[in-house]
Amino acid sequence: MPTTITHLSVRDIRFPTSRSLDGSDAMNTAPDYSATYVVLHTDAPSALEGHGLTFTIGRGNEVCVAAVNSLASFVVGRTLEEISGDIGAFWHSITGDSQLRWLGPDKGVMHLATAAIVNAVWDLWAKSEGKPVWKLLADMSPEELVRCLDFRFVTDALTPEEALAILRRNARGKAAREQEMLEQGYPGYTTSAGWLGYSEEKMRRLAREGVAEGWTHFKQKVGGNIEEDMRRAAILREEIGWDRKLMMDANQVWEVDEAIVNMRRLAAFEPWWIEEPTNPDDILGHATIRERIAPIGMATGEHCHNRVMFKQLLQAKAIDFCQVDAARLGGLNEVLVVLLMAAKFGVPVCPHAGGVGLCEYVQNIALFDYIAVSASLENRVLEYVDHLHEHFLDPVVIRKGRYMPPQRPGYSIEMHAATLKEFEFPNGPAWA
């Protein structure tokens, strides 16, 4: 019996993280981590549902909710089998409507909304197969995987044939890498001590705890006052020592020249990378900064809204680390295209996870990347932030600074019903 998606529900869920300045940075000074939360309801006797979310930081989440409603007709009334039978064509259709496309294309609120729905479809598919998403992907043949993708506008950088060749080349060691991940987990880094709004005392305490928990890589927010950035970097170095890696994230606040000047000063603290030093759309600006501050690496991607932009970042040699975001791109289909492009260009993928649910999502992406696409852990670390995991049915499991692969079927993104009730904006008790 085919499974029909009977209706879609979408809710505005917000967590008041701004009260404790969790997630704060130089640009986003007081975020309320929020989710546009989608459920695809079906007629399956087992009450099978697909869950997906897109991440925002508070105000405007209601705009994403409206955008999801505008896209609902692309899934409602369709069967899972019809969609999963050609999920590449499904993605092409949901991003290609000639009227809705005018609102993007492939960017902004429409694309965020697309991600929530597309990821919910993957969640539904993975649940119906009884596998977590990383395993659903890892079990596909190269041919099946490539059929899931839409190469539109990137064939000058990556053709389907090249994608197939990458996947075929790495098919042989897949089982061994999967076993390695199950035993040892995927290496991570923590941003939890580095939020800009945290006091010195809190930063020190969290950094110390991070070292004790086994983290080897720490990220610090910069981009406030440069003297203050230097002072906080010195504190972090005091706490984590010089053998562990320190990364820095300016969240877009600097001019290109300013980024170069400031990073030359912050170089004293040996940052491994600088993330989002300037406007995320400024591809050539990133290339210039990268060239001028080497050997500090250039990282960006959490605001890189589509595969075309990643293509250009790679072609322009503008990045050393590719930080795909599971819900900034138009869902998993587009993420997979970016993984393959990054593999072709030899750039490591270190997904962005600073947000609610993003750690849960991206562990699936990083695991699949290692098992089937890049086959390498060199210069690869997956972000971890220590917030809001208790709201998920299948929260991430971290052991000694490494992500242990999720086992529960789906995209690891389903929230507890009680959470949805409590934090629904504006009428949930948390907001009353």
Ligand SMILES: C[C@H](O)[C@@H](O)CC(=O)C(=O)O
């Ligand atoms: C607003 C978010 O917390 C942002 O600061 C996350 C981020 O830049 C990161 O995790 O990287």
Ligand SMILES: [Mg+2]
């Ligand atoms: Mg960042």
